[in-house]
Amino acid sequence: MKQTLIIIASILSSFLFFEQSIGINLLIFSIITIIVLAFNNLKQFKDTKILLYCLVYVTTSVFVFIQDSSLSIFANCVAFFTLIGKISQSKTSIYINWLNGVFTSITGLFFRRVNAKKNIENTSPKKEVDFLHIAKLIGIPTLFIIVFVLLYKNGNPMFNDLVEQINFNFINFQWLLFTVLGYYLISNIVNPIQVEPATSNDLNTKNNLYKSKTFSIEKLKKEKQLGTTLLGLLNLLIILFIVTDIASLMSVETIKASDMSTQVHNGINTLIASIIIAIVIILHFFRGDLNFYSENKTLKNLTYLWILLNVVLIALIAIKNQTYITSFGLTYKRIGVHIYIFLTLVGLITTFIKVMTIKNMVFLFRLNTQIVFAILILFSAINWDTTITKYNLDNANSYDLQYLINLSDANAILLKHHSLEVELDAKFNRKIDWKYNNYLKHIKRKDWQEKSLKDYSITEVEQNL
Structure with missing residues (x-):
């Protein structure tokens, strides 16, 4: 059977x-x-x-x-x-x-x-198949x-x-x-x-983490002093950076696309370096016995402040990226920036949980991989080509029409409707018509096994646009 x-x-x-x-x-x-x-x-x-x-x-x-x-x-x-x-x-x-x-x-x-x-069991021997004889x-x-x-x-x-x-x-x-x-x-x-x-x-x-057999108060005292000094100075530095970044955002009313792009990309580079360093530093100091040291309260508070300030830094980069999107439209790279910002936020939150609940590195890796899997499943529910096209056509102050044409055929009907409603350059009309006609031909050639929901949902009106 x-x-x-x-x-x-x-x-x-x-x-x-x-x-x-x-x-x-x-x-x-x-x-x-x-x-x-x-x-x-x-x-x-x-x-x-x-x-x-x-x-x-x-x-x-x-x-x-x-x-x-x-x-x-x-x-x-x-x-x-x-x-x-x-x-x-x-x-x-x-x-x-x-x-x-x-x-x-x-x-x-x-x-x-x-x-x-x-792992053959000690039972009565079975007669082996003579494959050579069968051949x-x-x-x-x-x-x-x-x-x-x-x-x-x-x-x-x-x-x-x-x-x-x-x-x-x-x-x-x-x-x-x-x-x-x-x-x-x-x-x-x-x-x-x-x-x-x-x-x-x-x-x-x-x-969970457990106190080691080599627990040394003298050694942990020195490590705690180092961690407190380092995190204290880093907190002061990131506060200065955040204050100046907010001031620069409030002082600028208009900004060019190239300048905004530079700010966002530089911000992301800063974010990448800052988050990686932050997590590495935190994981280093709270990798073992320092979690059980009775006088680690100051170090823990500085750690929590450091995480919070990095969350503020994430928020500033998100605001810049969203401003960029509002002005110049969605692209996969700009969506990727938002996704990275969200994942770094998740990383900081899980690091905070690890320190607070005294967990080990395995816990951090297990939790983060589960979250990444869940995010992948959720994001797969969205057709990003149509989402990008709809947002740019309906909300963006300006956008790259050629970029939308270069996306998959999922947005062919949206672009065709747009070309009929808005007067476009002749070259764009030709490209959209070519894309739309090829899309319809591709659907007609599909067997039933290849069909998706949108193939069944195309109306006669849309086929004759």
Whole structure:
């Protein structure tokens, strides 16, 4: 039954994906994958964590169907590996889930067979399959049949005509190869495996810090003095920087695009250096016994102030970047700046939690990777090409129309409507028309497996614009 299910799933996968682009087929494949995994891992599927990650995996495939974006496809792949890794061991960190998921998908079947040979139970020996004999049984007769068919063709015109009529064109060898690859993938993932010793090490590693056996008050006193002096001076420096930055923002009423770009990029460079240094310094001083030193209150307060001031610095850069966006429109780089700002804010908050609750570096890495995974899933729900286009056309004071034309075809209808409502340069009208017509042709050429929601939602009016 197990092998039958794998074969059926492999054939369905080939039917869905062979010579097809990504669309509703990925959603169907996700459902098939969960069915196969559930059938072979009933015990694991009683765990609510597994069911949650199944929901996340299916949700990302729904995002692919709705948005049809590269980011949603990437998020679906990450969710797939996460689910496979979570089934292998539900209690490990998410980055270990990724490791187990990728390793299982590539080498699961091979690894299980090799591992099974190493752990043969002391039972009655099973008769081994003589693969060499089977190969001879199939290969030798086939070889001689081919040789004699070629000989008989030359000796009998009627037999030659009969052989010539045999046509094997109905066999699609590329489809067969694709199906075999699908069978290999599904066979790999049916019973997810664990990469050792990474999995066991992760399970045995806790999040809390503990006082070491070499706890030295004299040594910690000196380290606390160093940390207090350093963080005190750094706090004064960042306060001076923030004050001057606010003053410069308030003193300038108008600013050129190039100047604003320079300010934002310089601010980001400052932010990168500042946050990295801040986190490294904090993690250095609170890496061990200083967390348990009774006179570390001043150092902790300076640390909290340092984190807070870096949050203020983040807010200033965010304001600059948003002002830039309002004036000159959205681009992927400007969205990337906002995302980086948000991630650095998350990093500071998790560092604050680590210091306050006396956690170790593993806790920080575990928490941050979980947050990054969640953000990836959330952001995959958005088609950024259409979002950028809508924002720029409706809200930006000025924008680069050529940049919008160069984006994917997801914004073709928006640009076509815009070209009909606003008088544009003739060259832009030609480019938009070319983009729009190619988009419609591409949709008409799609098979049902490749269709996404927006392909079904195009009205007759939009097709005749």
